[in-house]
C-alpha cells in the first residue's frame with residue numbers, strides 16, 4: 001500500500017458514491033476494484049461472481065445448459081446472497097458457500113453460456129441494481145461495482161465510470177501467473193480459453209472493449225497493481241472533486257494513461 005494512494009483516498013470524501021468498473025477478463029478489475037473499495041471505505045460488488053454463482057446453481061440442479069428457457073427460469077428464482085465487504089466478499093446460494101466452487105475451471109469454462117442468456121441478464125440486472133441501491137443507502141454510502149456492463153447498462157448514472165483494460169498479452173500473463181505460478185509459454189496457452197475465448201463469447205452481449213461516452217479509459221498494460229490502484233483513485237478524485245483539488249497529486253498516479 002502506498003502513502004500516495006492513501007493520500008488520494010483521503011481526498012475523496014463524496015458520499016454517496018457509486019463507482020462502476022468494467023473490463024475484459026484478466027484486466028485486473030476485480031482485484032483493483034476490491035482494493036479501491038477497501039481504501040475508500042465503500043462496499044464492493046463482484047457481478048462476475050453473481051453469474052458464476054448462477055452457473056453453479058444451474059449445474060447443481062442438473063439443468064441442460066443448452067435449454068435456455070430452463071436456465072433462465074432457474075436463475076429467476078435461485079436464492080443468491082452477496083457479501084459486499086471488500087475485506088471478505090463472497091457469494092452464497094441458498095445458504096451454501098460457493099466461493100471456492102465458482103472459481104473452478106469447470107465453472108469458468110461454461111459461465112459464458114449462462115451469462116449470454118438475455119433473460120438471465122435481465123434478472124441479474126435487477127439484482128445488481130438492487131444491491132447497488134442498497135449499498136448507496138447503507139452505512140458505507142457507496143460501492144465499487146465491477147463487471148462487463150456496469151458502466152453501460154447496470155449503472156450508467158454512476159458517479160464515476162471506468163473501463164479498465166490491458167493488452168491481451170498482459171492479461172494472459174497475469175492470469176497464467178495467478179493460476180500456474182508462471183507466465184511461460186505453456187502456462188499462457190493453458191490460460192487462453194479463460195481469457196480470449198471467454199471474452200469473445202461475452203462480448204456478444206456486452207461492450208467492455210471500447211469506452212462508452214463519458215466512461216474513462218484506463219489501460220493498465222504498463223502499470224503494476226499498485227500503480228493501477230493509484231490511477232483509479234486519481235481518476236475518481238479528479239471526477240468527484242474536479243481537477244483543481246487533485247492538482248498536488250503525484251505524477252506517477254496520474255501517469256496511468258487515463259483518457
Ligand SMILES: Nc1ncnc2c1ncn2[C@@H]1O[C@H](COP(=O)(O)OP(=O)(O)OP(=O)(O)O)[C@@H](O)[C@H]1O
Nearest residue numbers: 025026027028029030031174178220223224225228
Ligand atoms: N496492474 C496489474 N499488474 C499486474 N498484475 C495485476 C494487475 N492488476 C491485476 N493483476 C493481477 O492479475 C490477475 C487478474 O486480475 P483480476 O482477477 O482482478 O482480473 P479480472 O479483470 O477481474 O478478471 P476476470 O474478469 O477474469 O475475473 C490477478 O492475479 C491480479 O492480482
Ligand SMILES: Nc1ccn([C@H]2C[C@H](O)[C@@H](COP(=O)(O)O)O2)c(=O)n1
Nearest residue numbers: 047048049051111115147148149202
Ligand atoms: N457484469 C457482468 C459480469 C460478468 N459477466 C460474465 C462474463 C464472465 O464470463 C462471467 C464471469 O465473470 P468474471 O468473474 O470472470 O469477471 O460473467 C457478465 O456478462 N456481466
